[in-house]
Amino acid sequence: MSSEVRDGNVASRLRVIASLAPGAIAIAQPNGPPANDGNRSYALTTFQNLDERTERIARGLVAWGIRPGMRLAMLVPFGAQFIELVFALLKAGVIVVLIDPGIGRKHLVKCLSDARPDGFVGIPKAQAIRTLLRHRFPTATWNVTLGRRYFWGGKTLDQIIQLGADGADKDQSSPRKTTALPTINRPDPAAIIFTTGSTGPPKGVLYSHGTFHAQIDRIRERYDIHRGSRDLACFPLFGLFDAVMGVTTIIPDMDPTRPADVDPQRLIEAARQWEVDQAFGSPALWNTVVRWCDQHAVKQPFPTLRRVLSAGAPVPAATMAKLRGLIAEDGEIFTPYGATEALPIASIESREVIAETGPAAIKGKGVCVGTRFQDVRWKVIEIDDGPIETIDQVTELPKGKIGELMVTGPMVTRKYVVRSDQNAMHKVIDGDTVWHRMGDVGYLDANDRFWFCGRKAHRVRNGKKTWYTVPCEAIFNAHEHVYRSALVGRGQPGHQTPVILIEPLREFWPKTNQESQRLVEQLLDLAARNPNTRTIQEVIIRDEPLPVDIRHNSKIFREKLAAELQ
Numbered sequence: 356m357s358s359e360v361r362d363g364n365v366a367s368r369l370r371v372i373a374s375l376a377p378g379a380i381a382i383a384q385p386n387g388p389p390a391n392d393g394n395r396s397y398a399l400t401t402f403q404n405l406d407e408r409t410e411r412i413a414r415g416l417v418a419w420g421i422r423p424g425m426r427l428a429m430l431v432p433f434g435a436q437f438i439e440l441v442f443a444l445l446k447a448g449v450i451v452v453l454i455d456p457g458i459g460r461k462h463l464v465k466c467l468s469d470a471r472p473d474g475f476v477g478i479p480k481a482q483a484i485r486t487l488l489r490h491r492f493p494t495a496t497w498n499v500t501l502g503r504r505y506f507w508g509g510k511t512l513d514q515i516i517q518l519g520a521d522g523a524d525k526d527q528s529s530p531r532k533t534t535a536l537p538t539i540n541r542p543d544p545a546a547i548i549f550t551t552g553s554t555g556p557p558k559g560v561l562y563s564h565g566t567f568h569a570q571i572d573r574i575r576e577r578y579d580i581h582r583g584s585r586d587l588a589c590f591p592l593f594g595l596f597d598a599v600m601g602v603t604t605i606i607p608d609m610d611p612t613r614p615a616d617v618d619p620q621r622l623i624e625a626a627r628q629w630e631v632d633q634a635f636g637s638p639a640l641w642n643t644v645v646r647w648c649d650q651h652a653v654k655q656p657f658p659t660l661r662r663v664l665s666a667g668a669p670v671p672a673a674t675m676a677k678l679r680g681l682i683a684e685d686g687e688i689f690t691p692y693g694a695t696e697a698l699p700i701a702s703i704e705s706r707e708v709i710a711e712t713g714p715a716a717i718k719g720k721g722v723c724v725g726t727r728f729q730d731v732r733w734k735v736i737e738i739d740d741g742p743i744e745t746i747d748q749v750t751e752l753p754k755g756k757i758g759e760l761m762v763t764g765p766m767v768t769r770k771y772v773v774r775s776d777q778n779a780m781h782k783v784i785d786g787d788t789v790w791h792r793m794g795d796v797g798y799l800d801a802n803d804r805f806w807f808c809g810r811k812a813h814r815v816r817n818g819k820k821t822w823y824t825v826p827c828e829a830i831f832n833a834h835e836h837v838y839r840s841a842l843v844g845r846g847q848p849g850h851q852t853p854v855i856l857i858e859p860l861r862e863f864w865p866k867t868n869q870e871s872q873r874l875v876e877q878l879l880d881l882a883a884r885n886p887n888t889r890t891i892q893e894v895i896i897r898d899e900p901l902p903v904d905i906r907h908n909s910k911i912f913r914e915k916l917a918a919e920l921q
């Protein structure tokens with residue numbers, strides 16, 4: 356489809372979809388509580404509505420004075436309006452600043468301030484907070500409020516839409532008639548998206564329109580996604596991809612910033628009502644769904660679901676096997692691997708995990724994240740904690756050897772624009788090409804699959820000995836009373852003692868010191884029998900959950916734990 360889109364703006368794909376299927380439903384959002392039979396009423400947006408409204412908002416923004424390259428930060432909860440506004444801003448040539456509220460208030464304000472936005476598009480509450488903190492956002496003068504505007508300046512969305520219809524700003528003495536949308540080329544900047552911040556403060560990644568095109572094309576091809584599919588979008592940003600692939604986004608009744616707290620009953624109802632055939636969610640969401648169905652003895656609650664996507668962290672093979680039993684028999688579960696800076700890089704399907712790579716992972720071989728997406732190039736290189744400027748300074752490792760992963764391709768972003776000091780640590784120049792160092796360690800196998808062994812920054816070192824998080828933790832996670840574990844180093848890198856912190860499953864939380872001691876002994880016994888872990892001699896059973904990121908609910912904040920241990 357990309358060849359049909361003449362200009363480089365990724366939002367122009369909407370126009371193509373709208374011309375092919377104008378009346379098809381682009382977005383369905385619940386607008387009432389579920390009835391007794393589980394069915395509920397939904398507000399519907401067709402592809403034609405979506406294209407026309409985004410066009411009108413974009414024209415309104417341009418008529419108001421918004422110019423290509425201006426940065427506008429989105430402070431709008433995920434939903435139909437979020438999707439609509441992102442496309443409208445892209446059509447106007449704006450660089451959309453996207454921040455996941457799940458990163459927490461402190462990081463949120465800091466990231467927004469560092470992104471130096473020219474304005475905010477937000478709900479009244481967000482605009483009120485922005486106004487109170489205006490010294491942090493000195494350049495933010497173009498502000499659009501959804502709903503009612505109170506004591507702050509700017510325009511309401513309704514005024515922008517009106518402007519888009521009129522083609523001129525009535526507030527101005529000499530109304531402009533120039534509401535043509537700008538021409539955008541693929542290399543032009545489209546968005547600044549923040550990393551989760553699981554290894555330090557979140558970094559702002561610059562996406563071009565070309566980055567988005569490459570992501571959409573690769574995802575569509577590899578997962579064989581077609582117009583007419585219906586996606587339960589439990590991971591908000593996927594709703595944006597759906598719209599330009601002609602897929603209906605069903606917005607689930609859940610807090611997208613707290614995927615582990617989802618009510619599976621609501622998902623099941625939505626999937627039934629819409630005969631959903633695709634769903635995207637984080638591993639934590641699927642874990643909640645699988646456990647709930649287990650507890651309630653629910654059999655195949657998603658009979659029409661044929662494509663499940665789960666991203667952001669490893670999905671245990673056991674969860675995958677159970678999830679397989681909940682969806683259509685011929686359904687597939689994919690775990691794409693990538694990062695905010697480079698997505699998608701690789702992918703694996705559940706059958707391969709269950710039959711082959713999952714059992715290997717349990718033995719401490721790392722988590723296999725699969726084979727490359729088309730046009731990705733990757734190398735495993737010797738681990739270096741400092742910057743690597745050019746490709747000639749890189750030492751590539753042979754297959755099977757653990758090192759750090761670096762990648763390049765059209766979906767790989769070229770730089771950070773917030774915390775740009777981090778560019779030196781992550782980017783390697785190779786002529787016109789930029790390689791991105793993922794910050795992940797692992798190895799490539801004989802079938803060109805990558806085996807993820809954890810984050811580079813989380814490895815524990817003592818002299819020549821290195822312990823990698825994922826292969827070590829797998830040995831402890833295999834104990835039937837363990838929910839998850841974290842390898843943490845006590846002391847300075849190079850002189851660290853490896854310590855394993857254990858979060859038992861809720862039902863097996865030790866009630867006495869003796870029970871706790873018994874569990875420690877069993878775990879040390881397990882550790883002694885595996886070469887990865889036999890040098891680990893300290894296991895601590897926690898009496899509270901391990902700290903994890905809110906966005907994926909699965910990335911363990913090992914830095915925090917290490918600080919507690921020192």
Ligand SMILES: Nc1ncnc2c1ncn2[C@@H]1O[C@H](COP(=O)(O)OP(=O)(O)OP(=O)(O)O)[C@@H](O)[C@H]1O
Pocket residue numbers: 550551552553554555556557558666667668669670690691692693694695696722724793794795807809810910
């Ligand atoms: N399928 C997967 N299996 C295992 N880990 C994954 C998978 N997909 C992503 N990851 C992990 O998530 C990381 C990317 O996450 P993200 O871009 O959200 O930010 P972050 O790297 O956690 O944050 P920061 O870079 O700020 O520390 C990858 O580098 C990898 O460690």
